[in-house]
Amino acid sequence: MSLDHASSQPPKPLAFEMVAATRELHTRINRLVVSRLPLALPPQAPDAGPYISGLLHLLPVYMTFEKLWQDIIPDTLPQETALDDERPKISERMHTILKELRIPQLFRSDILRADIKSMTGWSDDILDNQIDVIKRKGKLCAFISHIKQIIPDEPHTLIAYSYNLFMALFAGGRFIRASFEKAGDEFWETVPRPIRPTMEPCRPKSTAPSPLEPTYDLGETNRQSQTPLQFWRFNTAEDGEDLKRDYKEVLLRWESELSPWEREDIVRESVIILENIESIVNHLDSMFAEEQEEKPSIQIPKRPSLADRFAQTQFVARIRDSFMIAKERGVRSSLRSQSLDTTTTEEGEQESKGEYAHHDNVAADIELCPGVPKSMRFAKSLPIPPRRHARVAAAKDGSLKGKLAVRSSMQPANTAMPRPVLVGLIGLFLLYIFVRIRGIMSVGTVMV
Structure with missing residues (x-):
């Protein structure tokens, strides 16, 4: 009877299951990011170079899964059947769920590219070359390969990518944005040094505004609207809070259409996503730790222990x-x-x-x-x-x-002290030393 009662209970929300499964990973990543964030800000960093390096390692992840989502659920229906045959085959049910969840204003690839180009002065060709070099090495290469394989085979895992990578921009992303907004004009106006890991030099920045910046007043200062932090902002009246609310409502409404094994795949993929993000953050940490060792003058002094x-x-x-x-x-x-x-x-x-x-x-x-x-x-x-x-x-x-x-060294002095007096003084001196030694020993015995 208890088993029947347990089976009749509705499952917990899918968002709750994803958060519970990744809570420990979230905690580790947040601690690492918060502890290392000062190294990318003044006075530790004189320019935005370390910040750009971090964005260059995130951009391929967003580009990959957003492009696959675009291929599965295009903005417009194709006119040619040949293109339709090349598209991944999914059920009508899954097509409807992914189409409802696909909110174009949440997509970040184009906005992130515009931020990097604004800070570095790179052209599209230079940026594409940097992305191609970075995503072919290390943990990032393995992660990109995994995304390209898992999403066509299991399209429902797009829910894991959209939830974990979009919702993160509203949690820790707000803190990161606020930290860089306080960096000051000199920090953003300085041309960054060559960007790791490729050491590609930056060009003088263009004064033209980014075409992806908001065209309406969000209540922010003019300086903040020109700061290349649009990756953390959203083109809505509520700065994305309405998009976040809409996404969660759609997910809650359609998650009942998912099968139990699809839910398990989504929760499992959430863990894989966060594990790979942690690996990327650790890679960035080790990369800039080597730079700190090369420049001991900017190292944080070690506090003496007790x-x-x-x-x-x-x-x-x-x-x-x-x-x-x-x-x-x-x-x-x-x-x-x-x-x-x-x-x-x-x-x-x-x-x-x-x-x-x-x-x-x-x-x-x-x-x-x-x-x-x-x-x-x-x-x-x-x-x-x-x-x-x-x-x-x-x-x-x-x-x-x-x-x-x-006095002559050969002739005794006539001022010599009488022998009895000298002997007496020596005796008194020895007696005094003997009494003092015994007193010190007695005190030491009492203390012990």
Whole structure:
């Protein structure tokens, strides 16, 4: 009973099935296009060259399936039976469906050709030669061959091509058009560089308006109406929204005439179309990625990661620690030199106090340095007592007033410190170092 109930339910709209089957592909293509679109706009692109390259890879697709549709459903009935015999054989039912769905204002081939010619200054012969070269290579060549084979054999698959390639102009196409409309006059007035992949040079643009531009006011500015973006515009009062509405209404009205296997073919072909479009977009991405590598000056700078910032911070902290340790050692050596160069006891005491004050300031700076671990402490150097015997001897010598007498390397100086005092000072210094080491070790043990 449940199976009979399920079979009695009407099928979902064909448009819904096509969208559901291609949703993941749509998402990937949209992300890739949106992320790469800035590379075709100022300041990354000084002219419309990358944009033209993309259009040159789309034009053969529209030209192929629109031409086949034209052959199956001509605008006028042929007068000669010979031509009628060469036309693909389709049923009267399918002929009616495709004829109802065929809305000439949706067709894009001629408009796209006019846009490219306007931007490049190429003649029809040059443009046809570029199209012929491009469509004979890579994924695009395989896609064109597939279209030429599948549509004559299964004419109902034209519904998949018309829906996916026409309706896309109203979704992502609006976003692309708005992005290029903001590019500025200088961008469109600049003659593009040679166009990839053939590197065909462009000619100065003609100032004559395109014959395919709208002849009525759509509410847009005069500058926008002259911009070569007619591929994304439609020659109707609602800028194509009425065409989109009419197409969906006709499809919904006639899809009930399709057999289940025809619907399956249409949904399957929709997936094939989007897979090939993704391949073309990836090909364009790789083609211009090579150009970005050739010109590193316009590459987008890579943002440093959190790990890079952490490593840089640790490196700077270590350099700062080494600098502060070296600075403190310099302070200690300067203290010793000051004690030898001082001429009087009073001057020596004042200079020693000044140096000790400076040493305290350095130590305070070290404590406040954020790069130094808090467990690290720098021991203050022991004060060096003034050497009064040397100063007294220098004071008695009038010719060497204010300076120490030069001592002979072979004769002991009479200013030598008594041995018991020196031994005592050395003992105190060793005891001080021992106490400091034990204190640091105890602190490290507690921290661990």
